[in-house]
Amino acid sequence: MSDASIKGPGYRVGFDAETATVHFEGTLRLGTAEYEPIAALLGGVLAARPPAITLRMTELVFLNSSGINTLYKFVIAIRKLGDVAVHVEASSTITWQGKSLPNLRKFLPSITLTMS
Amino acid sequence: MNERIGDFRELSRGGARVSLVFYSGGFPVRWSQCSATAEYFAEYFADVHARAGADESARNDFSGTLSYIVNELVENAVKFSRGDSVEVTVSIEGDELVALVTNQILAVTVDGLVEKFSGLVAGDPQDLLIARVEANAVNPDSAVSGLGFLTMMADYGATLGWFFAPVEDNPRNVLLKTMARLQMRNQ
Numbered sequence: 171m172s173d174a175s176i177k178g179p180g181y182r183v184g185f186d187a188e189t190a191t192v193h194f195e196g197t198l199r200l201g202t203a204e205y206e207p208i209a210a211l212l213g214g215v216l217a218a219r220p221p222a223i224t225l226r227m228t229e230l231v232f233l234n235s236s237g238i239n240t241l242y243k244f245v246i247a248i249r250k251l252g253d254v255a256v257h258v259e260a261s262s263t264i265t266w267q268g269k270s271l272p273n274l275r276k277f278l279p280s281i282t283l284t285m286s
Numbered sequence: 287m288n289e290r291i292g293d294f295r296e297l298s299r300g301g302a303r304v305s306l307v308f309y310s311g312g313f314p315v316r317w318s319q320c321s322a323t324a325e326y327f328a329e330y331f332a333d334v335h336a337r338a339g340a341d342e343s344a345r346n347d348f349s350g351t352l353s354y355i356v357n358e359l360v361e362n363a364v365k366f367s368r369g370d371s372v373e374v375t376v377s378i379e380g381d382e383l384v385a386l387v388t389n390q391i392l393a394v395t396v397d398g399l400v401e402k403f404s405g406l407v408a409g410d411p412q413d414l415l416i417a418r419v420e421a422n423a424v425n426p427d428s429a430v431s432g433l434g435f436l437t438m439m440a441d442y443g444a445t446l447g448w449f450f451a452p453v454e455d456n457p458r459n460v461l462l463k464t465m466a467r468l469q470m471r472n473q
Binding site for chain 1 (some may be wrong): 301318320337343346347349350353361365426428430438
């Protein structure tokens with residue numbers, strides 16, 4: 171999949187094809203249905219069957235529970251593919267990341283998570 | 287009808303507290319306004335820890351936690367509110383931070399909510415969270431994630447409580463109070 175990006179008020183989710191990295195930036199506090207374009211972008215990333223992807227969260231300051239659900243569902247979709255290596259870059263200074271990102275391993279045990 | 291579920295206790299008198307009341311009128315409250323409300327409370331109470339000599343990372347953690355909890359409570363209230371107002375209160379009671387949201391809901395939804403909330407406080411929050419996410423993953427059409435309360439409990443260690451009471455002049459509505467309590471020394 172080529173580069174893709176979704177921008178809204180105060181947030182951006184973008185896929186960089188060269189590095190196979192999804193960048194999450196800003197504050198994502200949307201209603202459940204409003205996450206559909208982001209879920210579609212993530213689905214497009216998987217459709218190209220990359221061997222590895224990175225999820226860069228270090229600039230995502232807030233994510234509400236609907237967004238956490240979108241992220242967990244994405245990781246479960248990756249688990250079903252079975253052969254995509256996932257790395258998550260997180261920040262130890264952003265509270266929600268330390269609280270909720272470790273759960274990713276419960277849905278995809280092979281995931282690697284670095285907290286900088 | 288006065289029904290209490292989970293860890294719901296009336297706020298003690300004399301604790302430090304701040305309340306905001308929204309009267310939305312015909313103006314729909316947007317998600318960004320829930321976030322702005324959460325940020326207001328997080329900033330207002332940010333220095334509660336500083337007074338106790340906590341470092342910068344503890345202050346960040348406290349603010350981030352309060353912001354998450356209040357945002358989730360207000361999003362829920364706005365989504366399901368059927369009255370003309372939503373009241374949000376944050377209070378410090380000893381070692382506990384208490385967030386309380388009060389709004390009216392449709393009386394016909396009460397039985398379902400009582401069952402749902404009772405289930406939330408009866409099980410292990412971690413197990414319930416995992417099960418809910420796995421269920422959401424096989425049900426792509428689900429309109430609600432159902433993760434708000436579960437993440438508060440499982441990821442933030444909050445205890446939750448609810449109180450239902452009649453609305454005097456409107457039998458079609460019921461007053462719902464939703465409370466989250468956090469031990470501040472754990473934040």
